[in-house]
Each structure stands twice: as structure tokens, then as C-alpha cells.
Amino acid sequence: MEPTHDTAADASARRAAWSAYWATGGLHSCVGSFDGNYSGAIGAFWRGVFTDLPDGPVRALDLATGNGALPRLLWEHRAGRPGLEVDAVDLARLAPAWLDPGQHAGLRFHSGVAMEHLPFPDASFDLVTSQYGFEYAHREAALAEALRVLRPGGRLALVMHHAGSVLVRVGRSELQNQALLLAPDGLLSATAAVLPWVARARAGQDPSGEPDALRARTDYNAAIQALAAAIAGSDAPDLLVEARAWVNRLLAGTGPDPAPALATLATYREGLVGAGLRTGELIEHALDDEQSAALVSALQAARPAGRVRVGLVSQAEGLLGWGLRLDPA
Numbered sequence: 001m002e003p004t005h006d007t008a009a010d011a012s013a014r015r016a017a018w019s020a021y022w023a024t025g026g027l028h029s030c031v032g033s034f035d036g037n038y039s040g041a042i043g044a045f046w047r048g049v050f051t052d053l054p055d056g057p058v059r060a061l062d063l064a065t066g067n068g069a070l071p072r073l074l075w076e077h078r079a080g081r082p083g084l085e086v087d088a089v090d091l092a093r094l095a096p097a098w099l100d101p102g103q104h105a106g107l108r109f110h111s112g113v114a115m116e117h118l119p120f121p122d123a124s125f126d127l128v129t130s131q132y133g134f135e136y137a138h139r140e141a142a143l144a145e146a147l148r149v150l151r152p153g154g155r156l157a158l159v160m161h162h163a164g165s166v167l168v169r170v171g172r173s174e175l176q177n178q179a180l181l182l183a184p185d186g187l188l189s190a191t192a193a194v195l196p197w198v199a200r201a202r203a204g205q206d207p208s209g210e211p212d213a214l215r216a217r218t219d220y221n222a223a224i225q226a227l228a229a230a231i232a233g234s235d236a237p238d239l240l241v242e243a244r245a246w247v248n249r250l251l252a253g254t255g256p257d258p259a260p261a262l263a264t265l266a267t268y269r270e271g272l273v274g275a276g277l278r279t280g281e282l283i284e285h286a287l288d289d290e291q292s293a294a295l296v297s298a299l300q301a302a303r304p305a306g307r308v309r310v311g312l313v314s315q316a317e318g319l320l321g322w323g324l325r326l327d328p329a
């Protein structure tokens, strides 16, 4: 099994990008138009896993949980049955807005916890899960940790990105679109250059004769044209269309002082850089056939008495990922 390698700087940029994302309160992390599709084939995969759990008390661990989409699904599935305890960990800082301590006693979120070093004793859990999370880890170390904390005869279930999935395909388009917006001659830089001149015009001055103003306007128009061409040629143009509308609103709302609009633009740029990092990671960590087979072999070797199954999770939109399960034989 091939572990992924990254530097401390990569790890801290990854943590920051995901923390910023989860701070917005979002429940899911799927790119573009596939947001919210956990209720389809992925939801069915999880319902299959949860239905096989015993009726009595269950202690579960969710790895790379984000804002807890999966613990929430499990909680809802077990509604009314007492004895559910869930620990949910993630490297990033979490902000699950839906969590109500009064209603969800027994559900604990742990920010800043790496899957490769779990702060739980051996054989603590009946079920270990991860949804689009496990594959982001150094897999060998994360698997060893998941199996260490799983009790003998316990269950492991993972939904993981697939290298040939529709999410990876859309992700590649989004990555290109993010790069286009962030390029030195892209829409964001062109907007930053034109904004001070727009502000001067709003202050009642006429900067149109100034060569720098003229250059800024020409560059902005060129960026807009390039954007229109990219929108026409992209199979996932949502981000570009949204960015164009967003910039239009920003320019329309700019007053005589350009500073607030420039600050808003800088925040937007930061958000796009973070989105690019997250999308790049999705593509980088998606498993191909060989990597999936290696994971299955490692799991079977570590738990020879268990039953390991791997399959494709797909629905009308296409392939969504791998679904892997370890169950008692």
C-alpha cells in the first residue's frame, strides 16, 4: 500500500484550508453540483452498514469527519435507540452548527486529531467509519490505527474517492477554473487593478485620460473575454459564472474609497486558493484500482477472520467512489 507523503507545510496548509471551509458551517464537502448527493447511493451504502449494527449499545468512531455529515446520519438512523456513542475526529478545526449538546449527548467532536495518531485505547469501538476522509491520510498508518481501536469482530466501513469518479472529473475542471481566476492576468487581478479607478470615478473624478486607468480597463476587458470563452468551453462552468456575477456586484457596490472592496476581493481570493487546495487533494488522494486492491489486501491480512468487501458506489450522475467494508465473517 502506497502511503502519501507531504511536508509539515503541506499539512498545515491543508488543516488551514479545511478549517476555513468547515468554519462556514457547511455540512458536506463535495465539489460543485454534487453537493448534497450523500442522500443517494452513498446514503444507501451507509444505511446498509448501520442496519447491520446490533440493537444494543454501539460505540462508533468517524475519521476525518468534517462537520459531521456521517455522525449525523448515524444519529438519525439510530433515533430512539439508546446507547449510541460517537467520537468524530478531524485534523481541521470543526464547527458543526447542527450539533445540539442537549439532543446529541454522547456525540463528541475532536478537532486537531490526525487519523494516524488516534487518542483512544485499543479495542474501543464497534464501528469505525469514514466518508471521503480515510484516503487523505498516510493510509498504512491510518489503517493500523483504525484497526487498533476497533474491537475484535468490529466493523469498518469507508467511502473513498475513486480516481475515475465524476467528482474527480468535475474537480479537474474546477481546478482549471480556479487557476484561471487566480492567474496574474485573470479576473481577480484585473479587478484589483481596475477598482481604484472605479472608486475615483465614483468620487466624481474622470480618470479615463490616464494611461494607467486605460491599461487597467483594457486588461479587465481582456480578462472578462477570456472568462466568457472559458465558460463556453467548460463542462463545469458554475464557479466561473458565479465569479463573474460576484465581481459585477463588487464593482457596482464600490464607492469613492476602494479599500473595502479591495479587502473583500482579497478574502474572496483566499477562499479560492483554499478551494483549489481542497480540490487538488481530492484528485491526488482518489484511489485507482491498484491502490484499492492494496488496501483490501492489507485489511484482509490484518483481520483474516473478517469479511472484506469492496465495490463501486454509483448513481445516475455516475461513479461516486469506492465503498469498502470489513464485517465479522
Ligand SMILES: C[S@@+](CC[C@H](N)C(=O)[O-])C[C@H]1O[C@@H](n2cnc3c(N)ncnc32)[C@H](O)[C@@H]1O
Pocket: 014, 015, 018, 019, 027, 028, 029, 063, 064, 065, 066, 067, 068, 069, 070, 089, 090, 091, 092, 113, 114, 115, 116, 130, 131, 132, 133, 136, 137, 138
Ligand atoms: C473531503 S473532507 C470529508 C469530510 C466528511 N467526512 C464529509 O463526508 O463531509 C476530508 C476531511 O479530511 C480531513 N483530513 C485530511 N487528512 C486528515 C488526517 N490525516 N487526519 C484527520 N483528518 C484528516 C480534512 O481536514 C477534511 O475535513
